[in-house]
Amino acid sequence: MNAYNFAYLDEQTKRMIRRAILKGLAVPGYQVPFASREMPMPYGWGTGGVQVSAAILTPEDRFKVIDQGADDTTNAVSIRKFFERTAGVAVTERTIEASVIQTRHRIPETPLRADQILVYQVPIPEPLRFLEPRETETRKMHSLQEYGLMHVKLYEDISRHGAIATSYAYPVRVAGRYVMDPSPIPKFDNPKLESEAIQLFGAGREQRIYAVPPHTRVVSLDFEDHPFEPTKAEHDCDLCGAADSYLDEVIIDDAGGRMFVCSDADFCRGRREAGQSGAKAGALS
């Protein structure tokens, strides 16, 4: 792979992306347009996150990639391999060992530290997109802080269903200013958006980068009488017994039998290695 620069992108492109990242950090939650490049993986498969990672990785970094919370899902494997090949960086599956973590759809259960960066892959960066399809309109709404439409949508949910019917990509307000799409993480993860780590969001196809700096206030939108509620399956992990981690539901037999396991594979393995176990741990391994 000597024909390519470190981490694939040329240095000028990385500079352009870093400028967008710095602008994003300076204006938390604001979507910075950037001249997204065509990457050798498809749009919609993490090209925004990959470009952000390519721009921030250094040879000393230790890189972790998760998709749905797991390191061994196929697209996470593919992206990790890409950077092993083009940047030769060290990789890890352990959250605590990683300096840069690229993620799709989850925030790791283990709290992140100040020396870590979390890079999100974002499909649709615009939280108002499904209320207003036009970019020209939504940009105007952000600049005027005209977020009434979003509150009306949430209110309509309550009047129709008795609850806010958004379970992932739940909108947040960042530093009291911009309403932001946290990417399609389950709303269970929203409280973790207030973090010591730098959080960067890359949307390749939509050509946007945004950021949440460390210790920034991130509030999930709600109403006084219908406060925000992070939810998960009402079970403990069947492998490690954790009661406080987000769970995947797995169908285990033809009769539709289920088990619940941690979505964060590293978190679950760590607990089991420390001797914790869940209801079905013995039956399976």
Next chain:
Amino acid sequence: MYVAVKGGERAIDNAHAWLAEERRGDRAVAELSPEQIREQLGLAVNRVMAEGSLFDPDLAALAIKQARGDLIEAVFLIRAYRTTLPRFGATDPVDTGAMACDRRISATFKDAPGGQVLGPTFDYTHRLLDFKLAAEGEVPEAPMAEPRREATPHITDFLNNEDIIEREPVSDATPGDLTRVPMAFPAGRDIRLQSLARGDEGFLLGMAYSTQRGYARNHAFVGELRIGRVPVEMEIPELGFAIEIGEIELTECETVNQFKGSKTEPPQFTRGYGLVFGQSERKAIAVALVDRALRWEELGEDNQGAPAQDAEFVLSHADNIQATGFLEHIKLPHYVDFQSELELVRKLRAEAGASATLADREAAE
């Protein structure tokens, strides 16, 4: 173990090996060379160059081979490769008036200086399968004529001289570059034409067709369609003058459209324009029709709410690499989000069930 996608790494390697084998096909059949694709599937090569935004027939042929003939996949390979190419300057604008035309037709004049030259076209072939091609067979040589020495004038220039068609504003401004600056709306005509030139042929065909069927009808005549090679020149700062660095094949379509006039303008014809790499006639005409439809605002026409008039709609959805990536990404696992939806729907159903039971009980009492 418990998750079906465990072992993703080995599964990916095996899938790639199988893919390579499928690409090769039956080993008893001779392997296809990129040269054969370049020479004998030239229109596929042209499409890949146009939508890949890179004029290189050899690379396009290689991409088609690697993509097993999936042209959008081949365009994707070319785009990804293009990203890594250093950019050391921009050429002078090409002069399509100086084109060595292989084909040049006008639907608006029976004859004009330069003549009607059909060139290598399918237009008047009868679409009958030629079973002789199934067997090997050399084709007889086509008759030759003396090529025209002087430049072939643009048809619209004749209309221009009469002032009966809108004049194109002359500008030396550097056009925008949508591969270096993110798309923003409203987009100028330079950016719109760039986006259309690399847009998906099928999408643009559908959009253009919709204008013909009445969704922002603008009644286009093909003023001129020309296909041929033009020299590409570049200013070399060290030399102080432009030198020819190569030649590219282009298809250019200029449409002449009706315009009833407005409060400030007397009736005159208006223009649509399409310029595409290679012999890509359908695409060039489609681009010209869509370009014209997108110009409604500057020409003071009504917004009929037609899809082809909506620049944000057309330009945001014309790129097949963006579209196919996002469309196909729904194959990726989404079980974390699906899980949260499952919990939500179960909860809402439980609540609905509880209140229905309560209502039943109250009705019974």
